[in-house]
Each structure stands twice: as C-alpha cells, then as structure tokens.
Amino acid sequence: EDQVTQSPEALRLQEGESSSLNCSYTVSGLRGLFWYRQDPGKGPEFLFTLYSAGEEKEKERLKATLTKKESFLHITAPKPEDSATYLCAVLRDDYKLSFGAGTTVTVRA
Amino acid sequence: SAVISQKPSRDICQRGTSLTIQCQVDSQVTMMFWYRQQPGQSLTLIATANQGSEATYESGFVIDKFPISRPNLTFSTLTVSNMSPEDSSIYLCSGGGGGHDYTFGSGTRLTVV
Numbered sequence: 001e002d003q004v005t006q007s008p009e010a011l012r013l014q015e016g017e018s019s020s021l022n023c024s025y026t027v028s029g030l031r032g033l034f035w036y037r038q039d040p041g042k043g044p045e046f047l048f049t050l051y052s053a054g055e056e057k058e059k060e061r062l063k064a065t066l067t068k069k070e071s072f073l074h075i076t077a078p079k080p081e082d083s084a085t086y087l088c089a090v091l092r093d094d095y096k097l098s099f100g101a102g103t104t105v106t107v108r109a
Numbered sequence: 110s111a112v113i114s115q116k117p118s119r120d121i122c123q124r125g126t127s128l129t130i131q132c133q134v135d136s137q138v139t140m141m142f143w144y145r146q147q148p149g150q151s152l153t154l155i156a157t158a159n160q161g162s163e164a165t166y167e168s169g170f171v172i173d174k175f176p177i178s179r180p181n182l183t184f185s186t187l188t189v190s191n192m193s194p195e196d197s198s199i200y201l202c203s204g205g206g207g208g209h210d211y212t213f214g215s216g217t218r219l220t221v222v
Contacts, residue, residue, distance in 0.1 A: 045213075046211070087151065102151055
C-alpha cells in the first residue's frame with residue numbers, strides 16, 4: 001500500500017535558524033513528488049514538483065531535493081512569514097496525489 | 110500553473126439541506142479532484158471528476174452523498190447532499206495535468222447546524 005510519511009510533525013525555529021523537513025514514501029509507481037505550503041483556513045499553495053532522483057528546485061528560502069525514497073525541504077534562514085504547514089504528496093501511476101500528514105513550521109522572531 | 114477559483118468560500122447550512130460548490134480553472138486541465146480536510150488533518154480524496162462521465166469515488170464516499178459534475182475541462186461542481194453536522198469540514202478542489210502542476214482552490218469552509 002502507498003505510504004507517505006512526513007517528519008517531524010511540528011518544528012519550532014528561531015528566525016534565521018535553518019532546518020530541513022523530510023518526506024519519505026513507498027509507492028508502486030511515482031510520477032512526481034509535490035510540495036505545498038498551507039496557511040490556516042486556506043487551500044494548499046503549490047511550491048515545487050520533482051520528477052526524478054537527484055533533482056533539486058529552489059524558491060526564495062526554500063529548496064527541495066529528491067532521492068529514490070525520500071524528499072527534503074530545506075528552509076534557509078527562515079523568517080516568521082515562513083510559518084505554515086508544509087505538505088508533500090506523491091503523484092501515483094493513476095495520476096492521483098497521496099498526501100503526507102504535513103509538518104507545521106513555526107518561526108519565532 | 111493553473112489558477113483555480115472556488116466558491117463559496119464558506120457557508121453555514123441547515124442539516125438535511127444540500128450545498129453545491131463550484132470550481133473554475135483558468136485553463137484546461139486533464140484531471141480535477143475533490144478533497145475534504147478536517148481541522149488539523151491532511152487531505153482526504155473524495156473523488157476524481159471525469160469530463161463527460163461519472164466521477165470515480167474513493168472508498169467511503171458515494172455518489173448519492175457527493176454528486177459531482179464536470180461538463181468541460183475547466184469547470185466542476187461538488188454537491189454535499191442531505192447534510193449532517195458530520196459533514197462540517199473544508200472542501201477543496203484541485204486540478205492539474207495537461208502540462209499544468211496540481212494546484213488547489215482556496216477551499217470552502219462548511220458548517221452544518
């Protein structure tokens with residue numbers, strides 16, 4: 001059965017303190033891995049899609065990487081406005097997304 | 110990426126009534142989906158909206174409760190029928206494929222009283 005596991009569940013950071021979020025997956029067929037940011041009461045905001053092991057993508061203070069079994073979202077020198085829940089999802093062979101439970105990041109000034 | 114407009118953004122409904130949620134995409138997408146998200150939880154897929162044919166429902170969700178339409182490649186509706194307080198949740202539509210990443214609408218916060 002497909003499984004997507006995110007860790008940690010919650011992460012509290014001081015402003016400027018870099019860290020990484022993990023998304024490990026076991027799926028029968030991976031067409032891509034997505035990262036989203038979700039603020040309370042809003043829909044997920046698309047961040048990145050990664051398609052193959054070794055691929056990396058960056059956007060401002062965020063960098064996503066992908067291996068054959070997991071993906072990392074690195075947050076460099078975070079600011080309070082980076083506080084949100086970060087969701088990863090794998091795109092399966094049937095073109096449906098399987099989501100992890102998310103990591104809630106809180107950045108204190 | 111495609112931009113998805115979803116409405117209403119929120120509603121308070123009486124039990125036993127129905128609510129229809131609409132999603133409009135600014136470009137043609139191959140796939141459209143409907144999700145439910147309970148407070149503090151991740152997204153649960155309700156169904157895949159298929160253009161011109163019946164939606165495909167996930168385990169635990171049925172067409173009589175959640176009828177879905179998708180008349181074309183840019184529009185879909187989800188109806189929550191015969192509502193009970195247990196249906197109170199955030200409902201989200203998503204679209205992607207056809208060269209577009211999978212993006213989401215802003216969500217509909219439903220409260221059933």
